[in-house]
Amino acid sequence: MDPGRLTRISDYQWQMPRQGAMRVPGIIYADEALIRGMDDKVWQQVANVASLPGIVGASYAMPDAHWGYGFPIGGVAAFDPDEGGVVSAGGVGFDISCGVRTLLTGMTLAEIAPRKAALADTLYAAIPAGVGSTGALRLGPAAMDAMLTGGARWAVAEGYGRPEDLDRVEEGGAMAGADPRQVSDHAKRRQRDEMGTLGSGNHYLEVQHVVEIFDRAAARDFGLAVGAVVVSIHCGSRGLGHQIGTEFLREMALAARDLGIDLPDRELACAPIRSATGERYLGAMRAAINCALANRQILTHLTRAAFRSVYPGARLDLLYDVSHNTCKVEEHVVAGRRRRLFVHRKGATRAFGPGHPDLPPALQASGQPVLIGGSMGTASYVLAGTAASMREAFGSACHGAGRSMSRHEATRHWQGRHVVDELAARGVLIRSPSLRGVAEEAPGAYKDVAAVVDAAARAQLARKVARLEPVVCVKG
Amino acid sequence: MTLYCRGCAVQSRQRGQRAGASGARLTRDDVAAWEHFEHGADIGVRGIGATLAEAFEQAALALTAVLTDPAGVIPRTSVGIRCAAPDDEVLLVDWLNALVYEMATRRMLFGRFGVTIEGHALAGEAWGEPVDVARHRPAVEVKGATYTALSIARHADGNWVAQCVVDV
Numbered sequence: 001m002d003p004g005r006l007t008r009i010s011d012y013q014w015q016m017p018r019q020g021a022m023r024v025p026g027i028i029y030a031d032e033a034l035i036r037g038m039d040d041k042v043w044q045q046v047a048n049v050a051s052l053p054g055i056v057g058a059s060y061a062m063p064d065a066h067w068g069y070g071f072p073i074g075g076v077a078a079f080d081p082d083e084g085g086v087v088s089a090g091g092v093g094f095d096i097s098c099g100v101r102t103l104l105t106g107m108t109l110a111e112i113a114p115r116k117a118a119l120a121d122t123l124y125a126a127i128p129a130g131v132g133s134t135g136a137l138r139l140g141p142a143a144m145d146a147m148l149t150g151g152a153r154w155a156v157a158e159g160y161g162r163p164e165d166l167d168r169v170e171e172g173g174a175m176a177g178a179d180p181r182q183v184s185d186h187a188k189r190r191q192r193d194e195m196g197t198l199g200s201g202n203h204y205l206e207v208q209h210v211v212e213i214f215d216r217a218a219a220r221d222f223g224l225a226v227g228a229v230v231v232s233i234h235c236g237s238r239g240l241g242h243q244i245g246t247e248f249l250r251e252m253a254l255a256a257r258d259l260g261i262d263l264p265d266r267e268l269a270c271a272p273i274r275s276a277t278g279e280r281y282l283g284a285m286r287a288a289i290n291c292a293l294a295n296r297q298i299l300t301h302l303t304r305a306a307f308r309s310v311y312p313g314a315r316l317d318l319l320y321d322v323s324h325n326t327c328k329v330e331e332h333v334v335a336g337r338r339r340r341l342f343v344h345r346k347g348a349t350r351a352f353g354p355g356h357p358d359l360p361p362a363l364q365a366s367g368q369p370v371l372i373g374g375s376m377g378t379a380s381y382v383l384a385g386t387a388a389s390m391r392e393a394f395g396s397a398c399h400g401a402g403r404s405m406s407r408h409e410a411t412r413h414w415q416g417r418h419v420v421d422e423l424a425a426r427g428v429l430i431r432s433p434s435l436r437g438v439a440e441e442a443p444g445a446y447k448d449v450a451a452v453v454d455a456a457a458r459a460q461l462a463r464k465v466a467r468l469e470p471v472v473c474v475k476g
Numbered sequence: 477m478t479l480y481c482r483g484c485a486v487q488s489r490q491r492g493q494r495a496g497a498s499g500a501r502l503t504r505d506d507v508a509a510w511e512h513f514e515h516g517a518d519i520g521v522r523g524i525g526a527t528l529a530e531a532f533e534q535a536a537l538a539l540t541a542v543l544t545d546p547a548g549v550i551p552r553t554s555v556g557i558r559c560a561a562p563d564d565e566v567l568l569v570d571w572l573n574a575l576v577y578e579m580a581t582r583r584m585l586f587g588r589f590g591v592t593i594e595g596h597a598l599a600g601e602a603w604g605e606p607v608d609v610a611r612h613r614p615a616v617e618v619k620g621a622t623y624t625a626l627s628i629a630r631h632a633d634g635n636w637v638a639q640c641v642v643d644v
Contacts, residue, residue: 039516067516069622069643094619094643131543131614132583132607190580200616201644239580242619242643246573253623254562266623406514407616407644436615476616 001038012063012459016043021051021264028061029393029459034451037404041067048264049077053272054085056341057334062348062398063455064447069093070267073347076396078332080341081273086261087281088270089252091344093325094245096285097292098203098236100371101169101321102382103300105307105314108227109209112311112471116429119207119310120472124431126306127205127299128197129476131434135196137298144188145180147195151290152321155297160196161304161318165297167360169321170350173297175290177329179283183240184247187284190239191291196298200437200476203235204373205303208380208468218366218384218465222319230468231307231316232380233299234373235476236325237292244288248281273342282327289326296321319382320369322349324399332394343394351385351397351462370462372453373400376430376473377423377443381453383462397462401449410445411436419443423473432475441475507635510538513625515641520625521572522639528564528628529591531636532571532598536589539572539621542642543579544612549587551603560597564628567596568638572621575602576642583607585614619643 006014006028014035016026026046028035042065049071050059056078065074070090079085105112112119128135139147147154152173156163166173198205210228213219224230237244252269256262259271271277300318307314327344334341352359352368359368367385374380378401389395405413416435419442423430432438457464508530513520519542523535540546557574561567571591579585586604593599607614619642626640 069624069641073517094622130609131617132609134583186577190577192581193583200614242580243577246576246620249620249623250566250569254566266626269623403517406516407519408512408514433609434613434615436613440615 001035001040001043003032003035005043006035012455016046020047022047024050024055024058026050026061027058028065029455029461030063031455034063034455037447038065039067042072045070045072045075048268049075051264052086052088052268052270053261054079054081054083056080056339060393060396062396064398064400064402064452066402068346070265070269071344071346073402074398075346076344076348076393078341078343078394079273080339085273085342086270087273087278087327087342088268088344089245089248089281090267090269091346092245092285092327093346094242095236096241096245096288096325097323098325099292099296099321099323100232100234100373101296101300102319102371103231103303103316104223104319105229105231105316107229107311107314109229109471110227112229115310116471120429120431122306122310123205123303123472124474126302127474129433129474130200133197134193135298137195139192139195147294148180148183148287148290149178150174151293152297155294160298160301165300165318168318169293170323173293175286177282178286178290180287182280182283183244183287187240187243187247190243194238195295196302197238198235198299198474198476199238202375202441203476204376205231205233205299205474206376206470207231207472208470210466211469212467214464214466215384218463221363221366222369222382222465223317224382224466229471230319231303232371232373233296233303235295235299237288238295240291241288244284248284252277285327289323292323293321320371322371324349330394345396347399348396349399350395351389352395353385353387353390370397372398372449374449375401375441375443375446376470376475377428378446378449380468381449381464382466382468383453383456384465386460386463388460389462393461398452398456401446401452403445404447405445407440410442411439413444414439414442428470429472430475438475508534510534510541512538512541513639515625518641518644520639520641522637524635524637526635528636528638529593531638532568532591532593533589535568535572535638536575536586536602539575539618539642540586542618542644543614543616544585546587548612549585550605551588552605554601554603555582557600557602558598563596565626567598568628569621569623569626569640571598571600572640572642576618576620578602585612616644
């Protein structure tokens with residue numbers, strides 16, 4: 001993207017002035033190099049989102065923004081139902097509530113190292129990953145509905161994890177307003193065998209160690225110190241979320257004209273928040289959020305059991321669980337007025353600042369942990385939400401590096417076996433059912449996560465707390 | 477027959493020899509082909525055929541090729557699929573999404589397809605077998621077919637092209 005098309009507000013904040021059908025300006029948080037690296041389609045998608053009814057403030061793009069479906073990946077937009085605001089199935093995406101959770105092992109790299117290979121093999125055996133994999137759990141109709149209503153709370157009640165985990169999950173582990181009746185039989189059928197599965201693509205379970213601390217006070221609050229080993233799990237709502245996204249995208253795209261909404265791109269499929277379609281989607285989408293929270297909770301349980309079998313007594317306390325692809329009702333102060341808004345984050349992380357009432361007491365001082373996934377072989381980061389992000393971007397930050405190269409291009413550059421061997425030589429053990437999948441996810445196929453995180457920090461969307469590097473990675 | 481294969485779709489073509497093994501339907505005029513096209517984070521699937529139905533069959537092969545080499549999928553059993561849509565573009569998305577659903581819920585891969593289209597209604601059949609991770613080495617599952625880069629076109633040479641991006 002040519003920075004000349006934007007107005008520079010600061011070195012890390014750029015504005016797209018209103019033009020054409022845009023109801024609000026666009027704001028892109030990035031440094032000039034990241035802007036230059038962004039596809040021109042990001043510009044178009046930010047502008048298209050800015051044209052949707054009821055949008056408030058601005059159409060935002062985070063530093064990792066790239067070409068998505070309707071919304072850019074890394075897009076944030078809030079809508080006011082009192083002003084005809086919409087909810088968009090395209091704006092949430094297919095993998096509803098895809099997210100990351102990080103567990104604190106309480107162990108150091110030195111303690112883990114002697115049995116690292118055994119840990120990798122045990123995790124790979126314990127975590128269903130990849131195409132065609134199934135979980136051990138089979139949900140009947142009543143249990144399915146209970147899961148869709150209760151999320152991680154349901155999972156804990158079923159014996160997957162501990163009650164104290166729930167404080168460390170957005171929404172206390174259960175998204176309110178979920179309506180399992182709005183989830184189709186197809187979506188439920190697609191999920192029947194997939195509870196407690198990792199999926200494939202960019203989803204992973206990674207054992208990581210802390211290599212650098214940037215903010216000592218926040219790191220202490222988060223339980224992070226140099227050498228500490230954590231486990232991060234990246235996955236979402238599996239087949240159920242994909243099916244809900246597919247069905248509502250179609251319904252909203254076809255119905256938009258009847259609802260008086262002029263869509264510049266069918267993927268922007270949306271419906272007024274106060275419409276039958278909008279309400280049904282919200283009920284189904286919230287159920288899918290619960291599915292994702294329950295899924296990550298079950299994976300947490302499996303991870304703990306695997307860890308304990310290698311390192312008896314390991315506890316693995318939950319640091320936090322963030323969701324990336326959501327629409328949530330939140331209160332934000334806009335131009336001095338407190339408003340109840342429907343905030344879409346597509347490939348963006350909620351990043352509530354210090355003192356936010358939704359955070360548990362232990363996280364009040366430092367703000368919400370913002371977990372930034374890299375790709376296998378590259379660094380991940382833990383950030384913390386800021387007051388500035390609350391004021392400027394509805395409490396949002398980036399979510400990861402984003403691809404710099406297509407899957408085809410990656411397979412032309414790398415062979416899966418070489419990627420596995422090279423990483424092993426660097427001390428990173430990869431376990432995956434598909435070498436082609438490993439090649440497609442090669443570290444070099446992703447942008448530099450450090451540049452994305454630095455831009456987010458300098459734009460004050462979040463504070464850098466810690467940098468993590470991988471030790472073991474289970475890829476789907 | 478020209479068969480585009482994964483990994484060489486954009487830069488080169490791989491001809492004929494894999495057609496029989498893949499079970500792809502040979503046609504009178506040998507135009508049937510599929511290919512992938514680039515999309516930032518995901519993959520575009522494109523089917524080319526002498527008829528609209530054949531282009532849909534080829535697009536389905538391109539979908540399978542996102543996961544695995546279609547030539548390696550043995551057509552042991554078949555699954556019937558019907559869908560209807562307000563236009564042919566949405567019909568393509570519906571057809572591919574129906575296959576995504578059948579792959580996910582039956583834990584199957586499909587390597588051969590038969591399609592008939594009347595109006596904007598499709599009756600199709602997909603032949604395949606259960607996923608065998610050791611043999612198929614599936615790379616990535618498809619979450620859904622999208623409306624991005626979605627188009628149905630009939631070219632000057634009379635051939636049909638059906639394409640869209642799939643989210644992985």
